[in-house]
Structures are given as C-alpha cells and as structure tokens.
Amino acid sequence: MKIQKKTAMLLSFALGTLLLAGTAIADISSQSGYGQLKDSLKLTAAKCSDSYNSFTMDFSTAVTDNGKTVTSSDSVQKYDRAKNAVESVNTSENNGQKSRFYSYMDASTTISQNPSDDIYYVNQYSEPTKRAFFTDPFKSSNSEDIEKIADAVVGGLKDYVVVKDNADGSKELSGTLTEVQIPPLVNAVASLQVKQLFSNPNQTTHITKDIYVKEIKGTALINKDGVLESILGTGILSGKDAQGQVHELTFELLGKLTGINSTAVTKPDLTGKKVVQQVISKPNSGPGISDPQKFVGTFKNDIVSQKDGEFVKAGERIIDITHMDGKTVAGSYHEEYAAGFAANQKPPQDFKFTATLNKGPNQDPQGAEFTVPGTNTKGNIHFDEALGQVYFNINGPSSQAFNSVFNKVFK
Amino acid sequence: MAVFQAALVNEIEKLYKKKKALVAVILTLAIIVIGQLVIVGVRSGFGVRGVGSVEFSMLVLSVVINTILPLFTALIVIDSFSGEFAANSMRITLTRPVSRFKLFSAKLTAVAVFILTALMLLLIFSLLAGFLFNANSASLGDVARIVVAYLMSLLPLFVLALGIALAANILRSGISVFFLAVLGFIVFQGLGMFFTRYSGLLITTELSWYNLWLASTLPLGKIIREFLIMVGYAIILFTAGFYLFDKKEF
Incomplete structure (x- = not known):
C-alpha cells in the first residue's frame, strides 16, 4: 500500500512536470497575432530603410461625426534610393477647408510649396549631401523601451488578434474589441483625450458627456515576404453634446506600402511657376553667400x-x-x-x-x-x-x- | 466518497463559522459600492461615461482578481493549514476515520468553494449595481461572456491556493507563509511585466486569463495552452503539498 502511494505520487508529479514543461515550450515558441504584427512592422521598417530601392507610403486619417467628415488628412511619400530623392504630398481637410503641402528633396535640392501661396521655395545646395533616406524607427535608442511599454499596455489583449493564413503565403490579421473587452482604464483615458479634442464650443462637434469607446477594430495585410502592406485601424467613440444629442465619432487610420521597387520620383518641372531660390552650402546650414x-x-x-x-x-x-x-x-x-x-x-x-x-x-x-x-x-x-x-x-x-x-x- | 463528503462539509462549516470568510464577502461587496461611487464621480466630474452596465462587472473583476481575491484566498488557505497546525486542532481532525489524502482534498475543495462563492457574489452584485446605476449597454451575449469570465477565474485562483497550501506545509508559521505569498505575488507580477514573452507561464499572469474568454473570436490555441499550464501547475503543487502533508507529524 505504502509503495503504491509513493509510485502514484511520483507518477503524478512526473505527469504534471511534463505537462507544464511541454506546454510552456509550446507557449513560448508560439507567436501571438500581436507578436506577428510587431515582427512584420519591424521587418517592414528594416526593409524600407536598408534594402528597397523605391517605395510609396500612404497614410490617411479621417474623423467622422455621425457619418459626416470632420477632418481628414492624407500623406503620400515616395522614396527613391538611387536618386536619393523623397517626394511628399500632404493634403488635409478641416471642417471643409482644404490645404495641400508639397515637398521634394534630393541630394542637391529641396523644393517646397506652402498651401497659402503658389510660390515654390527652392534651396539649391552647393555641396550635394546624401540624405538620410528612410530612418528605421526601431533602430532608435529608446524604441525598445517604447516596445516594452506597448507590450505592457496591450497585455492580455495580445491574443485578440486573429491570424488568417492565405493560400499564397500572405496573412490577414484582424481584431475587434468591443466595450466589454476594452480595459476600463484604457476606455476612460481615451474618452478623456477625445473629450479634450472636441472641447472647443466653437467646433461643430462639441461633446461634453457620456463619452466612451464603443469599438476598436483593426485589420492588417502581411504579404508573403512578411512585409506589412496595409493596416487599417478604426475606433468608434460615442458621446453626447450639451443638448443631449448623441454623436458617434469614428476615427480611421489607414497605412499602405505600395510600389515596392517600382516607385519613380521625378523632380517637379518649375518652368513658368513662381520660384524663390536660395543657395545653401549644405542641408541644415543657413544660406551661404551667393557672390x-x-x-x-x-x-x-x-x-x-x-x-x-x-x-x-x-x-x-x-x-x-x-x-x-x-x-x-x-x-x-x-x-x-x-x-x-x-x-x-x-x-x-x-x-x-x-x-x-x-x-x-x-x-x-x-x-x-x-x-x-x-x-x-x-x-x-x-x-x-x-x-x-x-x-x-x-x-x-x-x-x-x-x-x-x-x-x-x-x- | 461519503467520508470525503463528510470531511468536506466539516471543512466548509469551519470556514463558514470563521470571521475571515465573512469579512472577505463584506469587503468584496464594499469594493462594488466604492467602485460604483468612483464611476459616478468620474462620470459627473469628467463627462466620461466610465463603464456601461456590463462593463462594470468586468471592471470589478479586473480589480479584485489582482487584489482582494488572492489576498483572501491566501488567508483562508493559511488558516486552514497553518492555523490548525498551530492551534493543534489538526490532531482532532486526524483522529477521525478519514485518510490524509481525503482530508487534504477536502480542505482544498472547501477553499475552492469559498473562491467560487466569492466570485458568484461579486458577479451577482456587480451586475445588479451595473444595471441599476449605469447606462444599459448589455446584450445577452455580453452577459454570457461575463458569467464565463467569472467562472473561469476560479481556475487560476485555485492554482494559487494550491501554491499557498504547499508553502503552508513547508513553513510552520502562518505569518511567514502569508508574507512569502504576498512577496511572491508581487515578484511574479513584476516579472510578468518585464518578461512579457514568458509571462504566460506565471500564475499571476494566468489570473487575467479570463480576458481570453471575452474575445469575439476565441483564441482557442492560447486558451488550451494556458489551461494545460495551469493543470500542470495544479498537479505538481497538489502532489508536492500532499506529500508534505502526508509526512507531517502532529
């Protein structure tokens, strides 16, 4: 009887250890959807800064109030490594007012155009310099700390990201958080932020009470090389204005990476345009003496x-x-x-x-x-x-x- | 089985007659009241809704699962083991015709019953408070999710209780067990924060595994892994705890 008890105990102890160790290894090696997204983001940043010859990045945001657009912005950035050139067009619309900002940069020129006038400001460098092409944000010194903080904030929500593997090797990531799943603290902080954003009584949308995050959604597409091709995030908040009318605010953010190795950046043709030109010895120094x-x-x-x-x-x-x-x-x-x-x-x-x-x-x-x-x-x-x-x-x-x-x- | 039942009823009755269990219940209810007051304050003060009817239950769970519940679980377990060792009342219990295995199991089952009761009380009262004082945001699916989340929280808390039972059988003094438990809890929480990759292995992180059950698309793989890890812990801790309890001389 005594021996039997000991054997049973040993057996159960061994079983428990095996179970724990086996699952632990599986758990550590398994990558959550959130982890895959993070890896893909890092790989994309690294490839853009080190290996791709050219690409286009497009970021757009939009805020709507009960379906009506409040603000929207779009930023298209074209990078060309061989020409060492970057072209960017930023457009934004705020309560119906549109504005556009254009800029072009290469080793020897920068051209910019303000939304307020039609004048192109040209800086010509007498000493052409290689520009920082696209800097990998994950290589900055504090990126690891930020990543740790992000991990801690995401915490238990990591596993809400669902991964769908496609036949061609690409992956679709998606996740939805509804009210119950959003941690109350996150909800409260986000609501306060939004309240501050819309606190100006002169704004068409001015919400004051009962603000809460209703839903957060996200989808991402990772191509077969593991590079993040597009990411879309949507947040829906609800709140009431002073008159008690319910406003449903939708925040959308879309990022796209297109034209990998096939983007062409061309220097704009300024003939016949109003141009203000300055000669500078090199970027980041003021203008030199021209004569x-x-x-x-x-x-x-x-x-x-x-x-x-x-x-x-x-x-x-x-x-x-x-x-x-x-x-x-x-x-x-x-x-x-x-x-x-x-x-x-x-x-x-x-x-x-x-x-x-x-x-x-x-x-x-x-x-x-x-x-x-x-x-x-x-x-x-x-x-x-x-x-x-x-x-x-x-x-x-x-x-x-x-x-x-x-x-x-x-x- | 009849013997085990008798032992279990005996243990539950002991628990019920102790002030600690009552205090635990009163405190958990106080948490609900305070929590609701804070929410109402935030709502009128900052204009932020804070929580809707069902989210309030989740807020309560997220707070108590990391504070009051582990604390009182520890107290109850320590009382059930170290307390009886110290008061020498364990001898009386052992004179009954109950095997040590059945007694050990009965004690832990009683702890599980206590945890489950506390969770259910919290669930019922937080839902009540949620529906009475907060804007209705509930759908039937949400309520079902919350009930599942509360029920699932029993498992990690029980594993925690097994760990504390093991400690209570190693260390003689109840106070040292308590401090060891609190210290261990804080250390594990800290480790989980810094080593996010390995945090799934820590029992303190498992405490919030109820989150997995709230997801719109259940992350089955993760749920199974976490479940197996907890079962693994439970088997090891139970066996080790029983081994020591069996060897103990009174």
Whole structure:
C-alpha cells in the first residue's frame, strides 16, 4: 500500500512536470497575432530603410461625426534610393477647408510649396549631401523601451488578434474589441483625450458627456515576404453634446506600402511657376553667400563720443576687405581718431586678419572667426548679403561701446 | 466518497463559522459600492461615461482578481493549514476515520468553494449595481461572456491556493507563509511585466486569463495552452503539498 502511494505520487508529479514543461515550450515558441504584427512592422521598417530601392507610403486619417467628415488628412511619400530623392504630398481637410503641402528633396535640392501661396521655395545646395533616406524607427535608442511599454499596455489583449493564413503565403490579421473587452482604464483615458479634442464650443462637434469607446477594430495585410502592406485601424467613440444629442465619432487610420521597387520620383518641372531660390552650402546650414566678391572694399562706422552735453564724432572704425571668395576672407581693421580724441584712448586697434568661412553644422555659413595677430583675442565677422553690411566684433573687455555694424563706403 | 463528503462539509462549516470568510464577502461587496461611487464621480466630474452596465462587472473583476481575491484566498488557505497546525486542532481532525489524502482534498475543495462563492457574489452584485446605476449597454451575449469570465477565474485562483497550501506545509508559521505569498505575488507580477514573452507561464499572469474568454473570436490555441499550464501547475503543487502533508507529524 505504502509503495503504491509513493509510485502514484511520483507518477503524478512526473505527469504534471511534463505537462507544464511541454506546454510552456509550446507557449513560448508560439507567436501571438500581436507578436506577428510587431515582427512584420519591424521587418517592414528594416526593409524600407536598408534594402528597397523605391517605395510609396500612404497614410490617411479621417474623423467622422455621425457619418459626416470632420477632418481628414492624407500623406503620400515616395522614396527613391538611387536618386536619393523623397517626394511628399500632404493634403488635409478641416471642417471643409482644404490645404495641400508639397515637398521634394534630393541630394542637391529641396523644393517646397506652402498651401497659402503658389510660390515654390527652392534651396539649391552647393555641396550635394546624401540624405538620410528612410530612418528605421526601431533602430532608435529608446524604441525598445517604447516596445516594452506597448507590450505592457496591450497585455492580455495580445491574443485578440486573429491570424488568417492565405493560400499564397500572405496573412490577414484582424481584431475587434468591443466595450466589454476594452480595459476600463484604457476606455476612460481615451474618452478623456477625445473629450479634450472636441472641447472647443466653437467646433461643430462639441461633446461634453457620456463619452466612451464603443469599438476598436483593426485589420492588417502581411504579404508573403512578411512585409506589412496595409493596416487599417478604426475606433468608434460615442458621446453626447450639451443638448443631449448623441454623436458617434469614428476615427480611421489607414497605412499602405505600395510600389515596392517600382516607385519613380521625378523632380517637379518649375518652368513658368513662381520660384524663390536660395543657395545653401549644405542641408541644415543657413544660406551661404551667393557672390562673395561683392564684399571686397571698405566698410566703416563712426566712433561716437560725448562732449559738452552733445554727441560728437571722435573718429572712425574702418574695415578693408582685400580678398573674399566662397571659402576665405582677408582684410584689415583700424581705428582713426580725430585730433583731441586720440589722447584719451589706449593705442588704437590696427591689425590684419584672415579667416575661413564657417562650414560646420549649426554654424553661421555667412560668417567667419579670426584671431587678432600677436594676441589671443578672438573676433568674428558676419556678412549680411541683403543689407550690404558687415558685422564685426572683437572679443574681450572693451573700454567703450563698440558698434559692430559697418556700412559700405561707396566711391 | 461519503467520508470525503463528510470531511468536506466539516471543512466548509469551519470556514463558514470563521470571521475571515465573512469579512472577505463584506469587503468584496464594499469594493462594488466604492467602485460604483468612483464611476459616478468620474462620470459627473469628467463627462466620461466610465463603464456601461456590463462593463462594470468586468471592471470589478479586473480589480479584485489582482487584489482582494488572492489576498483572501491566501488567508483562508493559511488558516486552514497553518492555523490548525498551530492551534493543534489538526490532531482532532486526524483522529477521525478519514485518510490524509481525503482530508487534504477536502480542505482544498472547501477553499475552492469559498473562491467560487466569492466570485458568484461579486458577479451577482456587480451586475445588479451595473444595471441599476449605469447606462444599459448589455446584450445577452455580453452577459454570457461575463458569467464565463467569472467562472473561469476560479481556475487560476485555485492554482494559487494550491501554491499557498504547499508553502503552508513547508513553513510552520502562518505569518511567514502569508508574507512569502504576498512577496511572491508581487515578484511574479513584476516579472510578468518585464518578461512579457514568458509571462504566460506565471500564475499571476494566468489570473487575467479570463480576458481570453471575452474575445469575439476565441483564441482557442492560447486558451488550451494556458489551461494545460495551469493543470500542470495544479498537479505538481497538489502532489508536492500532499506529500508534505502526508509526512507531517502532529
């Protein structure tokens, strides 16, 4: 009897362990629909940033109130790796007002057009640079943290995503959450957000009470390579306005990836269009000086002093630019005092300088820095193309006010 | 079987006569009242509906399944084992012509009855409160889903009870068992949050497996896997617990 009991116990213990271990392995290796969606999203981002030569991304959103469109937006982005070009068209409609924003970028040009006017703003780069083509958001440093947070929020809802395998190897993912399945906290937070969105009494849709998320739906299509081709999400919220009328708000988001390796990006033809052009050394730096030669010459301002309760001219500060091209600038600076004023001053500044125009990122490309010869004193110079002026500064303590704006001396 | 029944009735009666079970029931009802007050407050304060009639039951379940229910399950199990070890009343029970296996099973069945009663009370009162105080949003299918979700919550709670019963048979002091249980619960909850991939294996994550039963399209594969994992846990914990209980000298 005693032995029998022990055997039974051992057997049941072994059975339990087997059951647990077997299922545990199956559970870890099985991929939930949510996991498959996430994997596909990562693969798509990686392929778009590293291997596809060209593709078109299309995102559109729409908000409707009892079937009437409140706002909608559509963003089409075309990428072409060989040309290093990106073209995007963003259109949006807000309470019946339409607007369109167009932009084109390649290694040597950016073109943009605002919705408010018909003018094309063109930036021409003198040094063509390779642009960041499409950056993989999953490679950013905090993407893993965000993923963990998303996993925690999704939590028990992971398994609500249903996967349907198609004969051609593609997959259809779908999921529906109705009121009962949406966690109450998620429902409350989403409702509050939406309430804030529609809190302006001037809006046509202005809901104030009894707001709740009624339904969340989503479908996605993953092609046979595991790349996410389209994703559609719909959220339906219900609420009442001050008059007690029920509004059913539908939020829709559609993302599509099309034209893989077959998208063509063409530079727009701007002949006959209004164009404002600027020459810039490279992206992210301000415009450079388009014709530096014109700054060669003399620039001056007055040294102003006070005498007997009046402003009087004590002398002049003079800059002579002797050489200037797109890269370097050379010249001299000196001060001339009128008789009777020189005695009050320390020896007037008089030096020659050469400087290289700034090239680094986040530096002023229309300026240069120099060192006063024989000293550690630094100075800087900036050329204002529009006003034909030069801004000139010498660092260090100055005994008197220094006017750094110099005007061109015309002959 | 008659012997087991007698032992079970005896255990349930002991449970019923203890204050703890009563306190548990009163507290769960208090949760419903407080929850409903919060919802009403949120609704009038923020203009957010909060919950409809049936969602209120799910809100209550999602709160109590991670707080009050495991806590009182632990207390009841500890009382049933450590409490009787300490009070030496286990000896009296053992003098009866009941085998230790039947006694161990009867004790755990009584715990299961307690959990089920608590769940059913919660279900009935939360549904009542839900229908009385919240806008009607129910369909028959929703109510059926909720009943299933409540019933299904018995399983993970029972596995939890088996784990605590094992601990109660290892450690002598009821207080250390209680603290071990609470600490373990928190640790497992934390692990589940950080290792989402393996969270399905933790019993604390299984506590919310009722969510699977709410899905519009039942994720059968996942339900079967979770069920088998819990059965596996139950067999191991029951066997280990009984082994120790059987060996114990009183």
